[in-house]
Amino acid sequence: MSHIHHRMLGRKSSHRNAMxxxxxxxxxxxxxxxxxxxxxxxxxxVAENLINLARKNTEASRNEAFKFLYIHGLNDKxxxxxxxxxxxxxxxxxxxxxxxxxxxxxxxxxILELVDGPKDMRFAxxxxxxxxxxxxxxxxxxxTKKNIAKVTRFRQNGEEEFQKVVGYFLSIFERRGSQxxxxxxxxxxxxxxxxxxxxxxxxxxxxxxxx
Amino acid sequence: MATAVLSNRGxxxxxxxxxxxxxxxxxxxxxxxxxxxxxxxxxxTPPIISQIWDSILKAVPKKKQSHSRKxxxxxxxxxxxxVISLNxxxxxxATKRAHHLCPTCVDDIREMWKAGTGLDxxxxxxxxxxxxxxASA
Numbered sequence: 001m002s003h004i005h006h007r008m009l010g011r012k013s014s015h016r017n018a019m020x021x022x023x024x025x026x027x028x029x030x031x032x033x034x035x036x037x038x039x040x041x042x043x044x045x046v047a048e049n050l051i052n053l054a055r056k057n058t059e060a061s062r063n064e065a066f067k068f069l070y071i072h073g074l075n076d077k078x079x080x081x082x083x084x085x086x087x088x089x090x091x092x093x094x095x096x097x098x099x100x101x102x103x104x105x106x107x108x109x110x111i112l113e114l115v116d117g118p119k120d121m122r123f124a125x126x127x128x129x130x131x132x133x134x135x136x137x138x139x140x141x142x143x144t145k146k147n148i149a150k151v152t153r154f155r156q157n158g159e160e161e162f163q164k165v166v167g168y169f170l171s172i173f174e175r176r177g178s179q180x181x182x183x184x185x186x187x188x189x190x191x192x193x194x195x196x197x198x199x200x201x202x203x204x205x206x207x208x209x210x211x
Numbered sequence: 212m213a214t215a216v217l218s219n220r221g222x223x224x225x226x227x228x229x230x231x232x233x234x235x236x237x238x239x240x241x242x243x244x245x246x247x248x249x250x251x252x253x254x255x256t257p258p259i260i261s262q263i264w265d266s267i268l269k270a271v272p273k274k275k276q277s278h279s280r281k282x283x284x285x286x287x288x289x290x291x292x293x294v295i296s297l298n299x300x301x302x303x304x305a306t307k308r309a310h311h312l313c314p315t316c317v318d319d320i321r322e323m324w325k326a327g328t329g330l331d332x333x334x335x336x337x338x339x340x341x342x343x344x345x346a347s348a
Contacts, residue, residue: 098311111312124320125312129301144301168323169302 006045007038020046021068023112027094028074028082032119033112036103040096040110047112051093054083085116089154097121116155123151127162131169135177 009016023043026033028050035043053065057079066075086093097111111121126147133140140148152158297306300313307313 098308099317100308100311100314111317119324121312121317121320124323125302125316128303128316128320132302132304141301165323169319172319 007042009039009042021070024050025069025071025074027112027114028069028078029071030119031114031117032121034099034102035110035112037096037098037108037110040112043112044094044096047094048091050078051082051086052091054078055086057083082114085114089115095120095122116151120151122147123155123162124165126151127165128169130162131166131173134166134170135173 009019011019019039020043023033023035023039024047027043027047033040033043050065050068053061062079065078066072069075069078093115095113095115097113099109099111101107101109103109113119113121116123126144129144130140130148132138133144148162152162155161294308296309298309299305300307300316302313302316302319305313305315
């Protein structure tokens with residue numbers, strides 16, 4: 001079947017189309033979905049086409065897009081926030097990222113997400129690595145620098161939002177760091193204390209500790 | 212044994228014929244009877260004897276090979292490959308697969324989204340545990 005340029009996904013045409021419509025609808029609804037890698041790649045094509053219809057925003061394209069989504073309420077979102085978000089982008093509205101298999105059958109899995117949306121995994125991941133560098137005092141990797149540029153380039157208030165997420169992860173790193181620093185000198189005692197706190201004797205431990 | 216088998220099969224006339232032919236050709240004396248007769252029969256009737264001979268004696272396995280041995284033989288050289296395409300995760304420093312996201316970082320980011328995209332949640336996670344640690348210290 002070398003002349004067919006898409007995956008069959010083990011389904012007949014009607015079933016496959018229905019599945020892809022469902023996947024893309026979930027993507028529009030939740031901004032980020034987790035499926036197998038082949039399904040994500042196929043849904044990506046369909047999603048890009050749908051978003052392009054929204055960007056055109058003519059009578060014809062609107063009719064075409066309205067035929068696609070099962071939940072008609074999502075059309076407002078598609079022609080509202082999503083159309084505005086990608087007004088200056090000529091393609092590449094979605095992104096597929098490999099993740100570890102999450103299903104029992106160990107199928108290659110992926111995240112399909114809307115770029116620059118509220119659930120942009122690469123945006124958050126880049127922010128986390130920047131936060132780690134700041135916490136450990138290490139220089140930022142060149143690849144991370146490239147990702148920062150990519151991730152903040154088209155996003156509205158990209159730099160500010162990025163710094164906010166970096167701040168969030170920095171606070172988490174500091175919290176974890178302080179916890180390990182507190183626990184490290186008195187390992188045996190902390191082990192006992194955690195047992196006490198689990199059984200509800202936290203108060204008595206606090207009172208005993210200074211004496 | 213071969214003669215016995217032949218006589219059982221009722222081919223007496225054939226043995227007599229053969230013996231007569233042999234004696235006429237090789238000029239064997241009468242004293243020299245039984246062993247040479249069997250030899251002569253083997254030489255002159257190869258198809259029947261060889262068929263019987265094959266059916267009687269053949270090299271076969273003595274025991275059924277166990278499931279374990281069979282699987283070991285068939286899976287020889289088909290062991291799982293080691294995963295060597297590994298990276299250090301930039302977000303947490305753990306080892307992860309190359310070109311794949313680190314699962315712990317993905318979980319962390321999801322938690323952030325659940326807590327409210329991490330935009331206005333900056334205060335709450337830092338204050339709550341610091342208060343706890345302050346009380347213990």
